[in-house]
Amino acid sequence: MGEPVLVVSDLRAYYRTSAFGIEREVRAVDDVSLTIEANEIYGLAGESSSGKTTLIKTIAAAIQPPLEVLGGSVVFNFRDRRVDMHGVDRQHLDAIRWKNLSYIMQGSMNVLNPVRRIRHAFVDFAFRHIGKPMPLFLAVVREHLERLHLAPEVLDAFPHQLSGGMRQRVTIALATVCRPDFIIADEPTTALDVVVQKSVLAMIHEIQRELGSSIIFVTHDMAVHANLTDRLGIMYAGRLVEEGRTADIFRAPRHPYTAHLIASLPRLGDSAPKKGLDGAPPNLAEPPSGCRFHPRCPRATERCAREAAPMASLAPGHRVACFYPEPERSA
Amino acid sequence: MSGALLDVDNVVRTYSGGLLTRRRVTAVDGVSLRLDAARPEIFTIVGESGSGKTTLARMILNMIAPSAGTIRFDGTDLATIRSSRARLAFMKRVQPIFQNPFESFNPMKRLDRYLFATGRRMAGLSDTTAIADAADTALRSVGLSLAEIRGRYPHELSGGQLQRVAIARALISKPALLIADEPVSMIDASLRASIVNLLRDLRDRLSVSIIYITHDLATAYYISDRIMIMRHGKAVEAGDARTVLDDPQHPYSQLLKQSVLSPDPQHRTVGRQGGSSHA
Amino acid sequence: MWRTLRDLLRFNRQFAAGIVLLGIVAAFSCLSFFSPYPPNDSFVVPPDVPPSWAYPMGTTSRGQDLFWLLSFAIRNTLLFGMVVAILSRALALVIGLVAGYSGGLVDRALMSINDTFIVIPLFPILVLFYFVMRDHMSWGLLALMMACLGWAYDARLIRSVALSLRTREFTQTGIFSGMSTRQILVEEHLPYVLPILFSTTMNNINWSIGLEVTLSVLGFTDINTPTIGVLIYWANQHTALVAGIWWWLFFPVLLVVMTFIGLFLLAVSMNEHIDPRSRLGRS
Numbered sequence: 001m002g003e004p005v006l007v008v009s010d011l012r013a014y015y016r017t018s019a020f021g022i023e024r025e026v027r028a029v030d031d032v033s034l035t036i037e038a039n040e041i042y043g044l045a046g047e048s049s050s051g052k053t054t055l056i057k058t059i060a061a062a063i064q065p066p067l068e069v070l071g072g073s074v075v076f077n078f079r080d081r082r083v084d085m086h087g088v089d090r091q092h093l094d095a096i097r098w099k100n101l102s103y104i105m106q107g108s109m110n111v112l113n114p115v116r117r118i119r120h121a122f123v124d125f126a127f128r129h130i131g132k133p134m135p136l137f138l139a140v141v142r143e144h145l146e147r148l149h150l151a152p153e154v155l156d157a158f159p160h161q162l163s164g165g166m167r168q169r170v171t172i173a174l175a176t177v178c179r180p181d182f183i184i185a186d187e188p189t190t191a192l193d194v195v196v197q198k199s200v201l202a203m204i205h206e207i208q209r210e211l212g213s214s215i216i217f218v219t220h221d222m223a224v225h226a227n228l229t230d231r232l233g234i235m236y237a238g239r240l241v242e243e244g245r246t247a248d249i250f251r252a253p254r255h256p257y258t259a260h261l262i263a264s265l266p267r268l269g270d271s272a273p274k275k276g277l278d279g280a281p282p283n284l285a286e287p288p289s290g291c292r293f294h295p296r297c298p299r300a301t302e303r304c305a306r307e308a309a310p311m312a313s314l315a316p317g318h319r320v321a322c323f324y325p326e327p328e329r330s331a
Numbered sequence: 332m333s334g335a336l337l338d339v340d341n342v343v344r345t346y347s348g349g350l351l352t353r354r355r356v357t358a359v360d361g362v363s364l365r366l367d368a369a370r371p372e373i374f375t376i377v378g379e380s381g382s383g384k385t386t387l388a389r390m391i392l393n394m395i396a397p398s399a400g401t402i403r404f405d406g407t408d409l410a411t412i413r414s415s416r417a418r419l420a421f422m423k424r425v426q427p428i429f430q431n432p433f434e435s436f437n438p439m440k441r442l443d444r445y446l447f448a449t450g451r452r453m454a455g456l457s458d459t460t461a462i463a464d465a466a467d468t469a470l471r472s473v474g475l476s477l478a479e480i481r482g483r484y485p486h487e488l489s490g491g492q493l494q495r496v497a498i499a500r501a502l503i504s505k506p507a508l509l510i511a512d513e514p515v516s517m518i519d520a521s522l523r524a525s526i527v528n529l530l531r532d533l534r535d536r537l538s539v540s541i542i543y544i545t546h547d548l549a550t551a552y553y554i555s556d557r558i559m560i561m562r563h564g565k566a567v568e569a570g571d572a573r574t575v576l577d578d579p580q581h582p583y584s585q586l587l588k589q590s591v592l593s594p595d596p597q598h599r600t601v602g603r604q605g606g607s608s609h610a
Numbered sequence: 611m612w613r614t615l616r617d618l619l620r621f622n623r624q625f626a627a628g629i630v631l632l633g634i635v636a637a638f639s640c641l642s643f644f645s646p647y648p649p650n651d652s653f654v655v656p657p658d659v660p661p662s663w664a665y666p667m668g669t670t671s672r673g674q675d676l677f678w679l680l681s682f683a684i685r686n687t688l689l690f691g692m693v694v695a696i697l698s699r700a701l702a703l704v705i706g707l708v709a710g711y712s713g714g715l716v717d718r719a720l721m722s723i724n725d726t727f728i729v730i731p732l733f734p735i736l737v738l739f740y741f742v743m744r745d746h747m748s749w750g751l752l753a754l755m756m757a758c759l760g761w762a763y764d765a766r767l768i769r770s771v772a773l774s775l776r777t778r779e780f781t782q783t784g785i786f787s788g789m790s791t792r793q794i795l796v797e798e799h800l801p802y803v804l805p806i807l808f809s810t811t812m813n814n815i816n817w818s819i820g821l822e823v824t825l826s827v828l829g830f831t832d833i834n835t836p837t838i839g840v841l842i843y844w845a846n847q848h849t850a851l852v853a854g855i856w857w858w859l860f861f862p863v864l865l866v867v868m869t870f871i872g873l874f875l876l877a878v879s880m881n882e883h884i885d886p887r888s889r890l891g892r893s
Contacts, residue, residue: 047519048490193379194546195590201601220520223592227601247596257521264524265594266549268576274553276525280489394782422786434779439801445787452788500787 003077004035005182005214006059011072013058026284028054028067030238033311036231038181039212041205043229043246045222045261047281051238052218056184059216060103061085061093076101078181099129102175104168104204106187111171112159118170119155122177129178144177147210148203165196169203176207183208183215190219201228222265226250231317234258237282237292240311244318254314254325256297291322299324335403336368336507336540337391342400344386344564358386360564361400366508368405371538373530375551375572377587378561384544387561388510391542392427393418404508423453426501428511432493432518436485442493443481445500446470453504469499472537473529491522498529502537509533512544527554548591552576560584618879628875631868638865639685647675649682649836661857668857671848676861683836684865690753690822690837691815697757699811702765707795707803709765710772721769727762732821735759740830749835752825756818764810768803775799805880812877816870823866838866 010033015026028051036042046052057063059074074085078100083092105111112121122141123134130137142152150169159167168188175183185204189197205228208215217229225232225246233243234255242255253259264274279296282288288295294304303323311319315328344359360383366374378384389395391402393409402409404425412421429435436442443466450462467477473495485493494514501509511530515523531554533539545551551558555572560583568581579585593600618625647654653673661668667676709720739755740747775781775798784794819838825831826839833840845851845858 047521194548194592195379195586198590198592198601201592205601221592222520223594226594226596227592227599250594250596261520262594264521266524266527266547266553267594268549268552268588268591271553271573274524274528276523276528277521278525280492280522281519419788422788427782427786429779429782431779435783437780437784437798437801440798445783448784448789448793449787497783500783 002038004037005077006034006036006216007073007075007077008035008059009033009073009075011055011058011074012070013054013063014068014070015054015066016068017066024285027238027287028284029058030287032072032235032238032240034233034240034243036182036214036216038214039208040230041208041215041217041228043225043232044216044218044235045220045225045232046235047220049237049281049284050235051284052220052235053186054238055235056186056216056218059085060101060184076182098125098175098180099178100180101182101184102178102180104172104175104183104185104188106190111174112167114159116158117155118157118159118162121170121174122155125174126177141177145173148173148176148207163196165192165200168192168196168200172200172203172207176211176213179211180213183213185215185217187219188217189224190221197224204228222261234261237287238284239292239308239321241293241321242319243311244315244320248315248318252326252328254318254320254328255293255322256299256324256326257293259326299326334368335365336405337364337366337542338401338403339364339387339391340401340403342387342390342397342402344383344390344395345398357564359383359390359397362387362559362561362564362566363400364559364566364569366540366542368507371534371540372556373534373541373543373554375543375545375555375558376561377545377548377551377558379546379587381563382561383564384561385512386564388427388512388542388544392425392510393421419453423504424506425508425510426504426506428494428497428501428509428514430513430517432490432497433485435493435497438485440484442483442485442488442496443477446477446480446496446503449500449503465503466499469502470496472502472533473499474525475499489522490518491526494518494526495529498526498533502533502539505537507540509539509541510544511541513546514543515550516545516547523550530554548576548588560587622879624875625879628872628879631872632876635684635865635869635872636688638681639688640681642678642681642685645678645681647678649679650834658853658855667861668855670844670858671850671853671855672844676857679836680841680861680865683838683841683862684869686749686835686837687819687822687839687866688869690749691819693750693753694756694760694818695811695814697754698760698814699764699807701757701761702768702810703800703803703807705761706765706768707772707799710769711776711791711795711799713773713776717769721766724762724765724769727759728766730759732759733824736821736825737830740825747832749832749837752822752831753818756821760814760818764806764814767806767810771803771806772799775802809877809880812873812880816873816877819866819869838862 010031011029012031013029015028017024032055044052044055054067057067058069063069069086076083076085078096083096112118127137130140132140141155145152145154148169150173154162154170162170189200192200201224219225229246231244232246232249233240234257235241236257242249242253242258249258250262253262260277264276266274277296282292290306291304291308294300297304309321309323311321313319314325339362341361341363342359343357343361346356346358364374366372376384376387390397393412396410404421412418436445446466447462450456450465454465456462456465463477470476470480475492475495480496515526518526527550530541530543534541543555552572557570558572558575559566559569561567562583568575568579568584575584576588579588619629655665655669655673655675657669657671657673659665659669665675665677667680669675705720705724709717736755743751781794781798784798822831822837823839826837827842827846829843831839833843841862842859850858
């Protein structure tokens with residue numbers, strides 16, 4: 001394995017607001033470090049307000065007040081250049097967007113202009129990166145669509161003429177047409193029906209294997225992670241609490257939170273009682289002391305309330321932030 | 332027919348299209364279902380977006396009227412409910428639980444207001460302490476208490492707690508039927524199981540029948556007694572939940588079942604190479 | 611509510627400036643209660659005296675002390691604006707909320723009336739009204755008339771908010787909690803509409819004062835009740851500008867401009883408070 005494509009180290013991003021004299025600080029991302037290798041799908045899981053959306057915003061350098069990056073770095077090693085996302089100017093960022101780094105969002109309508117044909121979206125986003133005259137460029141786009149089993153006729157359609165699943169497929173085509181090194185996928189299938197979701201996931205999987213790009217795939221849906229990702233990071237209350245190969249995490253989760261999350265997943269054909277977890281996700285404006293999971297954790301001790309456990313390797317490639325991890329289970 | 336708590340008979344609901352188009356959209360197209368009064372159960376309606384499941388629920392709640400067909404609750408045709416007294420009597424027996432717990436309560440108002448209003452108007456209590464007792468009893472049956480909820484605003488509680496309060500509110504008038512439209516889809520995964528368990532528990536402990544509306548086959552399998560699968564406004568398959576989901580007969584039900592992602596990396600259904608490709 | 615006002619005063623300069631301007635105007639209008647002369651008496655002081663220590667705003671050609679006369683005029687003008695605003699707000703609120711919540715036939719009936727009021731030309735109607743009423747024309751009657759003409763835009767605004775509130779789940783929770791329609795409108799929906807109501811009140815006062823001044827300057831109102839417009843009307847009748855009696859026009863115009871700017875600043879700063887993004891941080 002070569003150099004990792006993305007290295008995030010000790011990243012810290014807070015929302016700071018000051019309205020009418022009341023200062024608030026929401027610690028949405030706190031001390032997150034992770035690396036993503038070339039040609040892998042890295043899953044990021046977490047509940048609402050776990051900071052996963054803030055984390056990818058920070059990775060994409062899409063930072064707007066009140067969000068502030070207080071520390072840490074995000075460094076990409078693309079094929080042709082190395083980019084420190086928070087150390088370069090806007091022009092530089094524009095040059096890598098879509099060419100090296102692209103996005104698949106939840107709402108396809110955020111990317112597709114409702115009053116313009118699909119073709120224009122491809123021209124707007126990709127034309128200058130591909131650097132070919134228009135007829136050749138369109139030929140490249142058509143070829144790409146065919147590779148994704150999409151009829152080239154969609155280029156002449158308006159977004160509203162396509163179904164939700166079709167639109168999401170078009171945005172995937174759009175995100176991959178420049179053969180980017182890295183794709184950020186933010187809940188791309190959450191709004192879709194299950195039948196469509198499965199085929200869209202298959203499409204993402206196929207194009208990733210073909211292009212060899214890396215994907216950071218964010219969703220709260222653990223079943224999607226189980227079916228798509230190679231490695232998985234679990235976030236809780238702004239921190240990464242466990243990271244490892246997807247198969248390992250599902251087989252033998254080590255962090256108590258992950259263990260609960262996986263045990264409570266409903267499975268078709270299984271009606272054995274599932275246990276819910278007490279308590280509520282913490283308020284990130286006033287996070288609990290020590291480990292942020294300790295008020296809800298069945299294994300917590302006084303030590304957990306005092307200090308936060310650092311991420312530590314329990315097995316090769318399996319890191320957990322817990323003093324008292326679940327015992328290793330043999331499958 | 333006696334003994335039917337709810338008898339939905341061949342209901343149809345159409346919506347007219349836009350101003351210029353003559354096209355009419357049929358949201359629900361000839362659906363029938365029957366709940367037995369003597370046997371409380373969780374009846375699940377499964378469907379994707381646009382299948383008409385929410386429209387059906389709104390008709391059962393008497394929020395909209397069917398274009399054709401009848402809905403009888405306790406033998407009364409819902410179309411005959413006109414006076415506000417009859418409406419109250421109906422709402423006392425049939426209560427909704429909504430999808431988004433953060434939207435179920437006015438964010439500017441205290442939560443206990445809704446509990447007390449329900450106690451006063453729906454349960455017919457007038458004494459303040461009796462109302463508070465009724466609210467407390469209902470809250471305790473969902474694992475909360477009035478002491479925790481009194482004076483709190485919606486933003487101070489988590490989605491799971493709010494959904495519990497919503498369920499408690501619905502229980503105050505001691506209804507016979509709850510209509511829960513996607514009650515867990517907006518709730519975090521770690522809190523979801525306890526809400527689903529609560530619904531099961533209500534059926535067993537309080538003998539409440541529940542119409543559970545969802546798109547999620549896995550939770551449907553987990554809690555339902557009977558199930559109905561809807562597509563384009565029609566019921567394509569219905570019957571005992573285990574039987575239907577273990578061995579679906581209709582092609583659409585089969586497709587739906589195949590599309591459910593297994594939360595198990597060992598049995599991947601996406602992509603060709605099962606298991607992870609990285610060693 | 612009080613905390614909101616305090617915070618606005620402390621952190622919003624526009625709001626503070628608006629409050630100061632309106633405070634000066636209001637204090638000045640209160641002086642009318644201590645006036646040594648009744649407002650309609652003329653030739654109680656020497657005419658055409660420029661501003662001096664004895665007569666801080668000078669005197670008019672009709673022998674009135676402009677300082678005290680103006681205090682009556684601004685009081686009547688402010689009162690007029692507020693009466694119009696309160697009456698038209700009440701109409702807009704009831705019609706907007708009921709139309710939005712009821713929907714269907716009620717909504718369509720109310721909104722067709724509403725649209726009629728939006729399209730009819732105000733000014734000719736008011737002039738016509740003056741010619742019909744003539745001697746019976748009074749300050750109160752004009753206020754009532756303007757209130758009836760001034761609710762339509764804001765009723766539509768309130769209706770659009772009510773329409774979206776109706777489809778929110780908490781409205782359904784209210785219904786299934788057994789709340790009455792009145793209770794849902796007043797307790798559930800009104801809090802969402804109040805901020806709009808406050809800011810439109812400011813704009814409505816501005817609008818009605820402006821229109822009243824216009825009508826009065828042209829003589830289409832009851833010219834025996836001193837208002838800012840009537841004052842300017844009399845100044846024009848005595849060709850004050852040509853005669854070099856500038857103070858007779860300057861002070862009324864100054865006062866009305868202060869009122870306008872004050873109300874405008876309040877409306878603008880309240881908009882900022884209504885903006886949910888600035889409210890989120892408060893909780």
